[in-house]
Amino acid sequence: MHLVIVGNGITGVSCALAVRRLRPDARITLVSAESAHHYSRTALMYVYMGHLRLSDIKPYEDWFWDENRLGLVHATATALNTRENRLTLDNGTTLAYDQLLLATGSQSTRYGWPGQHLAGVQSLYGLPDLAAMARDTHAITRGVVVGGGLIGAELAEMLHSRGIEAVVLVRDARYWASVLPPEEANLVDAQFEANQIQVRYRTELGEILGDAQGRVRAVRTTAGEEIPCQWVGLATGVAPNLALANTADVETDRxxxxDEYLRTSVPNVYAAGDCAQHRRPAAGEVAIEQLWYTGRMQGETVAHTLCGQPTPYRRGVWFNSAKFFNLEYQTYGQAPAQPGAELSSFYWEHPAGRAALRIYFRAASPQAVVGFNALGLRLRQAVCEAWIRQRAPVATVLAQLGAANFDPEFFPQHEQAIVAAFNRQFPEQRVVLRQRKGLLARLTS
Ligand SMILES: Cc1cc2nc3c(=O)[nH]c(=O)nc-3n(C[C@H](O)[C@H](O)[C@H](O)COP(=O)(O)OP(=O)(O)OC[C@H]3O[C@@H](n4cnc5c(N)ncnc54)[C@H](O)[C@@H]3O)c2cc1C
Known part of the structure; x- marks a missing residue:
């Protein structure tokens, strides 16, 4: 079997490694336009900030690929011929496959703002963006970031790390309003304030203004305010990269x-990771998952099917994490910004705003826990997932909270405070915190 994988991101590489494990004899070729070797996209910001070098964000040494007989082709696949099972590459060659995985990731979206093509205006997705940002923010004094999500916060932190004033425009009334409840958003805001990031809520980009040399000199908001700046970061979302799929008869939507086996509409052609849209996502799951860990899961899952062990993709309990300056964020399960009437939530916040925990549970008895938001605390993923899967009542979770503690040095003081707060908010429950000893093994076994 010759498996060709287009894209050496986390999805393509996870698939390649799993296939190598399952089928030591398989011929595997990874084609990728962006970089000769796989790197961790999520760590791009740390290279800009000087915490890591580019070589540090490559999880595998360059000899690893040869050693594992993984062929690498650094080129763009420009056309796909599914009748002849062949790819055309921009280096003038073609590549025949028996099985093909499209793991082409996402592309940053832009909304047609006047001036968006001026020099000094960009998004952040890959290595060329990182290079452009390093070049175009050199010696500038102010950058404007458009977008109130994770990448917007990253761009603001990146600018701040180089002493550049950052102004963030956010259309909604609070930070990441589609994901975070107001209390959690306020804690992130406190981080922005502490780091002198100016965030303007309910503010939309109208146009980007250029100078005589075609470089950005300012942005104008839809309210007419002009904000002088020398660089603009557009962090307004990503969309699946369909360029290659659209050269063939592969069915696409967004x-x-x-299907659940990550098969496309064409035999022997599969798609996974950011570029894939699930025809029938399971209840509570989304059709397009644009996350690092789901890319890895999808890559590993499709590898089994490619090796003759048909395996449906099941994401399991939702998980995500991020860091806003010094504030770590984790979320598990169902954790909506605005819960419906069927859900209740318990919220605790450290008096100094350094940490917070929200536990979502069903309003109806036995008040089964469905999700968590943690800020400034580290929870154990396996324990949170076990509670959600087992539909543990909220009082049980509170009593066993120590088992989820991943930060033993600091967390114990919070457990007492959290349980006390819960007992004040829900006096009918009267939870008593149990000793941590032995709980963890029992919950995760
Ligand atoms: C700055 C940033 C920070 C992020 N932080 C987080 C985070 O903290 N947590 C999290 O869960 N997720 C995060 N994400 C999202 C996460 O990185 C993506 O979900 C994940 O990388 C997608 O992996 P993928 O392998 O599906 O696609 P990609 O990583 O996009 O890889 C696809 C590769 O395919 C190549 N390619 C595409 N078309 C062709 C072609 N025709 N020929 C050859 N090569 C081609 C592309 O150049 C690209 O290198 C972040 C994303 C960005 C941009």
């Missing part, structure tokens, strides 16, 4: 349409 993403490349796949």
């Amino acid at each position: 993403g490349i349409l796949v």
